[in-house]
Amino acid sequence: MTSKHMGSSFDAFLQEEGFHREATAHAMKRVPAWQIEQAMAEQGISKSEMAKRMKTSRERSSASWTPPMSSAEKK
Structure with a gap:
């Protein structure tokens, strides 16, 4: 039986391209935000309302769950 998926894993690809650490860090911030x-x-x-419950400003609370853009997203 042949595999329909060819090549290496996505993690391996990211490591080869030098983006694995950045992508992992971004995901670790983005998942809780989501x-x-x-x-x-x-x-x-x-x-x-969420900011009120967190006893902070809307701007500050929104910033806390919205990760900064990665260098790849800025391009």
Whole structure:
């Protein structure tokens, strides 16, 4: 039986291209941000309401769950 997937893994590709560390760091920041956004949507909570619950400003709370753009995204 032949595999329909050829070549190395995506992780191996990222390592070969020198992006693995950056991609992993970005994912580790983005996943919790996505989870917060999903919970907010499920509960019908606005960014302002979430900030109020976190006892902070909307700008500060939004920045805490929105990861900075990577160098690849800026291009």
